């Protein structure tokens with residue numbers, strides 16, 4: 001019996017995407033172990049979700065650090081102590097320093113509320129409405145130094161409806177996110193998907209050896 005994938009979740013807010021991962025695990029669809037939920041916000045409701053599920057939590061306040069890079073290095077040092085196999089950004093609302101995240105390239109994914117490469121960054125629903133897009137959606141991608149620029153793994157899309165505003169669009173997109181993220185994590189947990197040196201490798205089992213990353217470099 002393979003050991004379950006060890007996942008650390010980073011979130012800054014409500015945690016509905018984390019809750020969707022928890023629910024998928026409870027349904028037996030996700031053979032993973034959540035080793036930590038980390039946040040930059042002491043009041044983030046995601047903390048209560050984790051504590052109720054008996055999952056260790058960590059709050060790291062950026063105000064306690066001299067600058068962003070110092071914070072990010074401290075954050076990943078602390079997360080690393082939990083020995084996760086995969087980091088999942090589920091509404092983590094900080095741009096991460098490229099040097100600090102380098103060791104995690106290939107082992108960190110993010111769910112982003114747009115059909116990348118459209119609308120990297122913030123306020124995606126507002127930007128899609130302003131552009132008059134007929135379709136909107138969410139993307140799960142590997143995290144790299146380039147903000148929301150890492151290789152896209154999968155997307156879910158839906159029509160923009162007449163009368164939609166930011167709030168209704170965000171509300172209608174969430175259930176799609178809650179399906180998309182667990183589906184991607186399940187593929188990674190099954191060893192069917194990884195980040196190779198030339199992009200996404202599907203059905204990693206077809207490879208003669210697992211892909212391993214260190215300091216942002218693919219080890220052979």
Ligand SMILES: Nc1nc2c(c(=O)[nH]1)N[C@@H](CN(C=O)c1ccc(C(=O)N[C@@H](CCC(=O)O)C(=O)O)cc1)CN2
Pocket residue numbers: 089092093094095096097098101110111112113120121122142143144145146147148149150
């Ligand atoms: N280096 C990277 N960092 C992050 C990535 C990434 O791909 N590379 N993904 C983001 C997630 N994200 C969108 O999906 C995102 C999060 C936060 C921001 C942002 O502008 N944050 C501001 C603060 C905003 C606030 O406090 O409300 C900031 O950090 O100054 C943009 C995109 C996670 N990080």
Ligand SMILES: NCC(=O)N[C@@H]1O[C@H](COP(=O)([O-])[O-])[C@@H](O)[C@H]1O
Pocket residue numbers: 011013014015016017018090091092093111112113121122138174177
């Ligand atoms: N740029 C990152 C970003 O905007 N992520 C978005 O934040 C929300 C978090 O909701 P949740 O806390 O309920 O999962 C989600 O919609 C996620 O796509």
